Amino acid sequence: xxxxxxxxxxxxxxxxxxxxxxxxxxxxxxxxxxxxxxxxxxxxxxxxxxxxxxxxxxxxxxxxxxxxxxxxxxxxxxxxxxxxxxxxxxxxxxxxxxxxxxxxxxxxxxxxxxxxxxxxxxxxxxxxxxxxxxxxxxxxxxxxxxxxxxxxxxxxxxxxxxxxxxxxxxxxxxxxxxxxxxxxxxxxxxxxxxxxxxxxxxxxxxxxxxxxxxxxxxxxxxxxxxxxxxxxxxxxxxxxxxxxxxxxxxxxxxxxxxxxxxxxxxxxxxxxxxxxxxxxxxxxxxxxxxxxxxxxxxxxxxxxxxxxxxxxxxxxxxxxxxxxxxxxxxxxxxxxxxxxxxxxxxxxxxxxxxxxxxxxxxxxxxxxxxxxxxxxxxxxxxxxxxxxxxxxxxxxxxxxxxxxxxxxxxxxxxxxxx
Amino acid sequence: xxxxxxxxxxxxxxxxxxxxxxxxxxxxxxxxxxxxxxxxxxxxxxxxxxxxxxxxxxxxxxxxxxxxxxxxxxxxxxxxxxxxxxxxxxxx
Numbered sequence: 001x002x003x004x005x006x007x008x009x010x011x012x013x014x015x016x017x018x019x020x021x022x023x024x025x026x027x028x029x030x031x032x033x034x035x036x037x038x039x040x041x042x043x044x045x046x047x048x049x050x051x052x053x054x055x056x057x058x059x060x061x062x063x064x065x066x067x068x069x070x071x072x073x074x075x076x077x078x079x080x081x082x083x084x085x086x087x088x089x090x091x092x093x094x095x096x097x098x099x100x101x102x103x104x105x106x107x108x109x110x111x112x113x114x115x116x117x118x119x120x121x122x123x124x125x126x127x128x129x130x131x132x133x134x135x136x137x138x139x140x141x142x143x144x145x146x147x148x149x150x151x152x153x154x155x156x157x158x159x160x161x162x163x164x165x166x167x168x169x170x171x172x173x174x175x176x177x178x179x180x181x182x183x184x185x186x187x188x189x190x191x192x193x194x195x196x197x198x199x200x201x202x203x204x205x206x207x208x209x210x211x212x213x214x215x216x217x218x219x220x221x222x223x224x225x226x227x228x229x230x231x232x233x234x235x236x237x238x239x240x241x242x243x244x245x246x247x248x249x250x251x252x253x254x255x256x257x258x259x260x261x262x263x264x265x266x267x268x269x270x271x272x273x274x275x276x277x278x279x280x281x282x283x284x285x286x287x288x289x290x291x292x293x294x295x296x297x298x299x300x301x302x303x304x305x306x307x308x309x310x311x312x313x314x315x316x317x318x319x320x321x322x323x324x325x326x327x328x329x330x331x332x333x334x335x336x337x338x339x340x341x342x343x344x345x346x347x348x349x350x351x352x353x354x355x356x357x358x359x360x361x362x363x364x365x366x367x368x369x370x371x372x373x374x375x376x377x378x379x380x381x382x383x384x385x386x387x388x389x390x391x392x393x394x395x396x397x398x399x400x401x402x403x404x405x406x407x408x409x410x411x412x413x414x415x416x417x418x
Numbered sequence: 419x420x421x422x423x424x425x426x427x428x429x430x431x432x433x434x435x436x437x438x439x440x441x442x443x444x445x446x447x448x449x450x451x452x453x454x455x456x457x458x459x460x461x462x463x464x465x466x467x468x469x470x471x472x473x474x475x476x477x478x479x480x481x482x483x484x485x486x487x488x489x490x491x492x493x494x495x496x497x498x499x500x501x502x503x504x505x506x507x508x509x510x
Contacts, residue, residue: 051468051507059437072438073460101458157470159479203458206488272486 038068038078040153040164042314044382044413048152052162063236065092070161074098075238079166084311084330087357087365088141089169091231096238097146097167097252099210099273102201106258108242113226117195117263121186128228128242135176140223142248142363143170143332144255147278147301151404158404165309170332170365173246175227179220182264187220190266192292194219196245199258212254213269214247215290223248223363226259248363249303249335250288251405253278268292274300277403284399285406286392287334303334306393307408308341308368308386318416325372325415327354330365331386337362339389343370347381347412348396354384362389374417382413441465448502451495458489464507473504 038056041047058066058080067077076097083093108128116123126134145168152162161167182194193213201209218224225246228235235241240257247254253273268274279298287303312328319325325345331338337359342351357367372382387393394408441461443452455464471479477500483489484496491499 049466049468049470052466055462055465069437069462070466071460071462072441159467159471159475162466202487204488204490206490207458208487276486 038080038164038166040150042316043081043165043310044315044411045150045153045165045409046155048162048164049157052152061096061238063092064096064238065090067093067096068164068166070163074101074103076161077238078164079169081166081309081311083169084166084309084365085328087170087330087360087367088231089171091171091233091236091239094144094169094171094230094236094239095146095167097161098200098257100200100207101203104199104201104258105237106199106242111199111242111260113243113259114261115181115185115263116261117191117265119188119191119264119266120182121188122184124185126181131176131226131228131243135180137174138177138225139172139174140225140246140248140363141170141172141360142223142246143168143304143365144246144252145169145304145332147251147253147405148403150407153398153407153409154400154404155398156400158402160404167252170330170360171230172232173225173227174229174232175225175243175246177222178224178226178245178262179222181226181262182219185264187216187264188266191216191264193265193268195261195263195265195269196254196256196259197261198240198244198256199260208272210256210273211269211271212256213265213274213293214254215288215292216264218247218250218288219264249333251278251301251304253301278405279403280401280405284401286390301405304332305406305408306333306338306386306388307331308384308394308411310382310384310411310413313413313415315414316416317413318418319374321374321377321417323374325374325380325382325417327370327372327382327384329368329384331368331384332365333386333388333390333392335363336388336390336392338366339387339391341366341368341370341384341386343368343372344383344385345372345380345415348383348410351385377417380415380417382415383410385410438462444506446502446506448498448505451491451499452502454489454491455483458487464503468507469510471504471508473500473508476500476503476508479503 059069060066070076079095112125114125149167195213197211227246228243245256282299290300293300308331310329341354344351354368354370394410
């Protein structure tokens with residue numbers, strides 16, 4: 001075992017030791033060693049798989065800042081926690097997630113968005129310019145979070161992209177309402193779903209193309225957009241240039257990137273990405289019920305669960321006695337908005353309401369801040385628990401599911417007052 | 419879609435080819451069977467999912483690659499491939 005490996009092992013034992021609050025008293029005061037890139041254990045969660053932790057590094061995709069590389073091809077890159085210390089995630093730090101390795105550099109001048117399907121009277125195509133000028137523009141601040149964000153924190157682990165906490169981001173999206181496009185083409189009452197395809201394609205012919213559908217009422221929601229700007233700039237290539245679907249409150253799988261076709265249809269979509277992938281045990285989680293896609297035992301993941309992330313310190317943070325500990329972070333949910341965030345510094349015995357930051361709308365990250373007095377030396381376990389306006393909150397224990405979705409277990413960050 | 423991809427593609431955007439080339443499958447019996455995996459995805463997809471799966475888990479993954487994603491893996495190679503993956507990347 002080399003020195004790096006033994007330091008790593010020591011750190012893992014240390015983190016394992018603080019996973020249960022009961023062992024806290026036995027912990028000697030000591031400096032916690034620097035964490036490897038993207039460690040979930042360092043944030044007070046269960047650690048991502050050994051192989052994932054050892055493999056990931058900070059690397060730069062063209063046009064991006066160094067992000068946590070999960071996989072090169074297709075590219076999956078996670079946003080480091082430091083970029084969640086502001087309410088808006090910068091474009092060049094925004095996470096990257098693709099299912100298929102064929103990702104064309106789209107020429108915006110040649111790009112066309114085609115609307116069709118058996119429930120649309122008048123098929124049409126739009127250039128980017130026609131989209132920009134032909135409809136009223138709309139701006140909305142919304143969280144885009146991968147369905148599998150925090151999959152790596154599942155115990156026991158499940159197969160998939162072993163994300164830590166950063167497969168998410170919050171941006172101001174500017175675009176046009178999907179309902180305006182559908183109305184202009186004469187959407188028929190027969191429509192049950194609207195189906196989206198992007199410019200990406202598989203490496204081999206037999207792999208199913210990535211195609212997703214929305215229930216027609218969600219497609220017609222005034223907040224569902226075809227967005228061509230993100231934080232005042234064109235979308236980055238890696239985030240769906242020149243235009244992507246934005247479904248505020250819903251997980252990222254529906255936010256089809258580099259969208260090229262939209263079809264309103266009278267029968268539910270049956271491809272692999274709808275019928276087999278992105279599914280949860282039926283009835284287990286709160287959120288929108290996608291009725292035309294429900295099967296006996298499973299249903300599609302839809303809206304996000306209520307969640308939060310402490311961003312102001314890592315496990316092992318030391319604060320001098322008498323100096324207040326400032327607990328800051330962000331909270332979000334599936335679109336009702338955040339009602340409150342409560343913070344505990346005694347492993348969950350007592351909870352105190354945090355001050356919420358400016359409201360950027362019900363689909364946005366909401367910042368929170370709470371100051372904990374440090375009257376005596378020793379160990380603290382700091383936790384944050386968000387509750388949405390619809391009354392949903394975070395779970396104490398993981399609700400395990402085979403695909404590793406909807407991890408919103410309350411974080412427990414061990415801090416030392418010295 | 420395929421024609422459209424060809425039409426829109428000015429250059430296939432590759433993530434970080436130089437860095438990907440550094441990744442190698444671990445040596446071990448059956449390694450040659452795993453060469454097919456990297457036609458569709460980089461080696462780190464395998465490493466990332468280590469080491470928590472048993473041979474049954476890796477067999478399920480290989481079968482998913484065949485049945486859901488159309489990976490060109492012969493039925494008679496599934497066992498050797500899953501054995502390799504379990505030995506090199508499975509539960510220790």
